[in-house]
Each structure stands twice: as C-alpha cells, then as structure tokens.
Amino acid sequence: MGKRIGRQTLQFTEEITIRSFATVVGRKEAEGPLGPFYDYVFPDNLFGEDSWEKAEQKLQQYAVELALEKVKLEAQQLDYYLGGDLLNQIIATSYTARKIGVPFFGLYGACSSLVEAMILGSCLIDGGFADLLVACASSHHETAERQLRYPTEMGVQRTPTSQWTVTGSGAYLLGKHTGDWKITHAVPGKIIDREIKNNADMGSAMAAAAADTIITFAADTGMINQIDYVVTGDLGIVGYKLCQCLLQEKGIDLGERYSDCGMAVYHAEQQDVHAGGSGCGCSAIVLGTRYLTQLLKKKGEKLFLVGTGALLSPTTNLQGDSIPGIGHGILIEKV
Amino acid sequence: MVKQKIENCSEQELKDLLKEVQAEHQKLVMAEAEVKEESLRQKYHQQVLANEEQGKYIQQQLGKLYQEKAASVQPKALLMRNIARAFLVGGLICTFGQIVLNFVMLKFGLETREAAGIVSVTVVVITSILTGFGIYDEIGRFGGAGCTVPISGFANSIVSAAMEFRREGLVYGVGAKIFTIAGPVILYGTIASIVVGIIYYLVG
Numbered sequence: 459m460g461k462r463i464g465r466q467t468l469q470f471t472e473e474i475t476i477r478s479f480a481t482v483v484g485r486k487e488a489e490g491p492l493g494p495f496y497d498y499v500f501p502d503n504l505f506g507e508d509s510w511e512k513a514e515q516k517l518q519q520y521a522v523e524l525a526l527e528k529v530k531l532e533a534q535q536l537d538y539y540l541g542g543d544l545l546n547q548i549i550a551t552s553y554t555a556r557k558i559g560v561p562f563f564g565l566y567g568a569c570s571s572l573v574e575a576m577i578l579g580s581c582l583i584d585g586g587f588a589d590l591l592v593a594c595a596s597s598h599h600e601t602a603e604r605q606l607r608y609p610t611e612m613g614v615q616r617t618p619t620s621q622w623t624v625t626g627s628g629a630y631l632l633g634k635h636t637g638d639w640k641i642t643h644a645v646p647g648k649i650i651d652r653e654i655k656n657n658a659d660m661g662s663a664m665a666a667a668a669a670d671t672i673i674t675f676a677a678d679t680g681m682i683n684q685i686d687y688v689v690t691g692d693l694g695i696v697g698y699k700l701c702q703c704l705l706q707e708k709g710i711d712l713g714e715r716y717s718d719c720g721m722a723v724y725h726a727e728q729q730d731v732h733a734g735g736s737g738c739g740c741s742a743i744v745l746g747t748r749y750l751t752q753l754l755k756k757k758g759e760k761l762f763l764v765g766t767g768a769l770l771s772p773t774t775n776l777q778g779d780s781i782p783g784i785g786h787g788i789l790i791e792k793v
Numbered sequence: 794m795v796k797q798k799i800e801n802c803s804e805q806e807l808k809d810l811l812k813e814v815q816a817e818h819q820k821l822v823m824a825e826a827e828v829k830e831e832s833l834r835q836k837y838h839q840q841v842l843a844n845e846e847q848g849k850y851i852q853q854q855l856g857k858l859y860q861e862k863a864a865s866v867q868p869k870a871l872l873m874r875n876i877a878r879a880f881l882v883g884g885l886i887c888t889f890g891q892i893v894l895n896f897v898m899l900k901f902g903l904e905t906r907e908a909a910g911i912v913s914v915t916v917v918v919i920t921s922i923l924t925g926f927g928i929y930d931e932i933g934r935f936g937g938a939g940c941t942v943p944i945s946g947f948a949n950s951i952v953s954a955a956m957e958f959r960r961e962g963l964v965y966g967v968g969a970k971i972f973t974i975a976g977p978v979i980l981y982g983t984i985a986s987i988v989v990g991i992i993y994y995l996v997g
Contacts, residue, residue: 509960609957613933613940618868653856662863699866
C-alpha cells in the first residue's frame with residue numbers, strides 16, 4: 459500500500475495535472491463577486507430550452523466543451539467522463555455523457571460530486587488506466603428547488619440557515635504532466651451523521667464531515683500547516699463557523715487560511731441568499747475562478763479543497779430521518 | 794450498557810462505544826444466521842435488536858452534543874421583523890378584500906355572504922396572475938406568513954404547482970401534482986368543516 463498514508467489519505471505517484479477547466483453559470487451567479495471570471499453566462503435559467511432539466515444538461519455540456527476547447531482537444535480523446543448532479547438518477551450528467559460518447563462513471567455525492575469525481579479520476583490516471591479525462595458537476599437552482607423543496611413560484615419565506623442552490627457547472631480536465639496545477643493527495647471522506655434533520659440547515663449537517671476530513675488529513679500527513687488555503691465546498695456561513703469551532707477543538711486553528719466556496723459565490727446581503735450558496739455547481743464554479751486562477755499564484759502554493767455533500771433524501775427526511783454528511787478532500791498544488 | 798452511563802460520556806467515549814457496538818452487531822448477525830433452531834434464532838434476533846437500539850441511542854447522544862455546538866453559531870430568525878412584515882402585507886391583502894367587499898355591496902346591493910364570494914374570487918384571480926408573472930413569490934419572500942395565510946396564499950400554492958409541473962404533461966404533471974401543497978389544506982379543511990357542521994347541528 460505504498461500509495462496510502464495513514465488511515466484515509468491517498469498519495470499519488472504520477473504527476474496528475476489539471477490541464478484546463480471551464481465554468482458556466484446563470485445570471486444570478488454572474489451578478490456575484492466572481493462574475494467577471496466565469497467563462498460563459500447563461501442569459502436566463504432556461505437558456506432557450508423548454509425545461510430546466512434540459513438547461514442544466516446544457517450547462518454541463520458547455521462547461522465540458524469549453525474546457526476541452528481551451529486546450530484544443532476533442533471529446534473523443536477523453537478516456538473517461540466522470541460527473542454528477544443533484545437530479546433524480548443524475549440525469550443531467552447521463553444526458554451529457556450521451557452527447558460526449560466516451561466511457562462514463564455517473565457519481566452521486568450530492569454537493570461533493572465534483573471532488574468525488576476528481577479523486578476517482580486521479581486514481582484512474584495514477585493507476586495507468588487513463589491519460590485524459592473530465593471531472594464535472596452541475597446544479598441548477600430551479601431543478602433543485604422543485605425536487606427538494608417547493609415549486610419555484612411559491613411565495614415562501616426562507617429561513618436564515620437556508621442556502622441558495624447555485625446554477626452553474628464546472629468541468630475540470632485532468633491529465634498528466636502538462637498543466638498549471640497538480641493533484642498530489644486525496645482524502646475520500648466518511649459519512650458523518652450528527653442527527654441534523656432540518657433540510658434548511660445543510661451547513662450544520664455537513665460541517666462535522668468536513669471537519670472530520672480536515673482533521674484526518676492533518677493526522678495522516680502532518681501537512682496541514684503547509685497548506686495555504688483550506689477550502690470547504692458549500693457549508694455557508696453557518697457551517698463555516700461550526701466547522702471552524704470543530705477544528706479549533708482539535709487544535710487546528712486555520713484562521714484566515716480557511717474559507718468556504720458557498721460564502722464566496724454571492725454577495726450574501728444584496729442577493730438575499732441567507733447563509734450562502736450550495737449545490738454541486740458551487741464548489742465547481744468557485745474552485746477554478748477564485749482559487750486556481752486568482753489566489754494560487756506562486757509555484758508550490760497548496761490548496762486543500764473539501765467537497766461537502768449533504769446526502770439528503772426528501773423521502774426519508776419526511777419520514778423523520780437525519781441528513782448524512784460527507785466531505786471529500788483533495789490537495790491541489792500550483793505548478 | 795446502562796443509558797445513564799452513556800449520557801455522561803464524552804464525545805470521544807461515545808465514538809469509541811459506537812464502534813464497539815457496531816463490531817458486536819456483525820458477530821450477532823452471524824450468530825443469528827448460523828443457528829438452525831427457531832427459538833434460539835429468535836433469542837439472537839432480540840440481541841441484534843437490542844444492539845441496534847443501543848447504537849441508535851449513542852448516535853442520538855452524539856447528535857445532541859453536536860447540536861448544542863451548532864445552535865451557538867446558527868443565526869436567529871428575525872422574529873419581530875418577520876411578524877411586522879407579515880402584519881403589514883397580510884393586513885394590506887385583507888384591507889384590499891374589505892374594499893372590494895364594501896364596493897360590491899354598495900354598488901350591486903349584495904348581501905355580505907354573496908359579496909364575500911366575489912372577494913375570494915377577486916383575490917384568487919389577482920394572485921394567480923401575479924404568480925404567473927413571477928411577482929407573488931417576491932411578495933411572499935418579503936411578507937412570509939402574511940402572504941400564506943390569506944386565500945391568496947392558497948391560490949399561489951395551486952398555481953405555482955401547476956406551473957411547475959406543466960412540463961410533465963397535463964395528466965401526470967399538472968393533474969397529479971397541482972394539489973401537492975394545497976392538498977393537506979383541502980383535505981383537513983373539509984374534515985374540519987364536517988366536524989364543525991356536526992357540532993353545529995347538535996348544539997345549534
């Protein structure tokens with residue numbers, strides 16, 4: 459087991475790189491602080507399609523195609539397509555895979571799907587089973603709302619712990635040797651369920667899992683102090699604070715180095731998003747635009763991203779069961 | 794394991810305990826699977842259930858400790874602000890209804906009961922149109938319960954569901970899902986009216 463450190467951490471021996479990435483978002487996201495950095499903005503959440511589900515599929519397809527075109531590659535050159543979304547049977551991803559036409563792994567990790575795809579993609583490359591693949595995830599505000607909550611036109615007041623599902627998709631092209639960023643380590647997460655039952659408080663449901671993954675990474679590698687940015691996927695303000703408390707209890711004080719994608723994607727006050735953004739698309743669009751291009755400047759700078767997922771099922775939630783949380787970690791280094 | 798003992802455990806002790814209980818579960822299941830005699834199997838099965846009960850209890854206890862921490866960082870809903878807004882918006886809707894009521898009574902010389910029907914229809918139609926144009930959900934986000942409680946909230950819940958599921962077709966979409974939100978109100982409203990009717994018949 460030369461490629462494993464400690465209990466849960468994987469150490470890749472091949473030089474796995476992110477060759478390019480692309481982000482496609484909706485109007486509301488474009489009005490957020492990262493607006494100018496997205497590759498493509500859909501003028502509205504339907505984008506000329508006749509259903510929101512179709513629009514979400516298009517988000518994903520555009521992201522994949524843009525990521526490929528940036529390095530002048532074609533879909534046929536991909537060895538695998540790995541992706542996930544929030545819809546029933548992850549249908550937006552399957553339809554995208556149908557268009558791309560390469561071997562496909564459909565993944566469901568709720569909002570951690572992107573990192574889950576990146577970890578498994580890195581494993582495929584490291585194992586010598588692939589040279590080039592795409593890891594992708596998407597979410598769409600309206601498709602998620604209608605599936606998990608209320609009809610979109612219903613006039614309800616949202617609670618302060620609730621988060622706004624991001625309309626957006628991010629595709630990351632993983633390969634070998636060439637690329638501006640490399641993936642060196644990964645920490646597949648465990649399910650941590652602390653009996654949170656409120657489906658409008660996903661941040662609290664996921665914070666324990668995110669903290670567990672960061673603590674495990676620190677214990678396994680002893681590298682936590684060398685990490686420049688520790689980033690969680692979509693905990694929002696509530697989960698962010700809670701995760702910080704949990705880390706401090708274990709003696710890990712990240713201070714300014716810790717941030718959350720869910721808090722970076724919108725202007726919380728002006729855009730009326732309460733605790734912040736969420737959804738598979740949240741970490742997928744923020745990772746590239748904010749962290750990879752803006753913050754990771756110097757060679758050797760390291761980013762530990764924890765994709766956080768609330769594996770909620772509306773059915774069991776109504777039956778009174780709690781929300782299992784998961785946090786998948788991945789270490790990205792600037793080349 | 795005595796419940797009291799679990800209650801006094803620290804987080805780490807609870808986690809260790811949970812691991813023990815889970816490891817034991819596997820052994821008990823094997824014992825249950827291997828045994829041939831029905832009465833013995835029942836005995837083992839009881840042990841499995843007791844183990845699961847214990848695991849659940851520890852899990853809940855862990856949850857309780859966690860939720861205490863969570864509660865300290867959770868923002869409080871702005872109760873007074875929300876109440877004031879609900880009062881304002883709900884009050885405006887009702888005032889509008891009263892204006893319509895007085896108007897039709899004066900203009901067409903209708904009785905209160907007949908005029909009330911017209912008020913309901915007017916409010917429902919206006920709400921439906923506002924919902925269709927995507928305005929009512931904005932009002933609802935501001936007004937909260939003030940928009941949900943009047944009959945306009947009822948109309949909004951039906952129209953929004955109809956719009957939402959139109960794409961799945963007229964039968965399995967709109968037809969099947971139109972009352973997903975309003976259904977409980979209709980069902981329990983009807984039951985309540987029957988109960989009240991019976992009481993009225995007996996007492997009145």
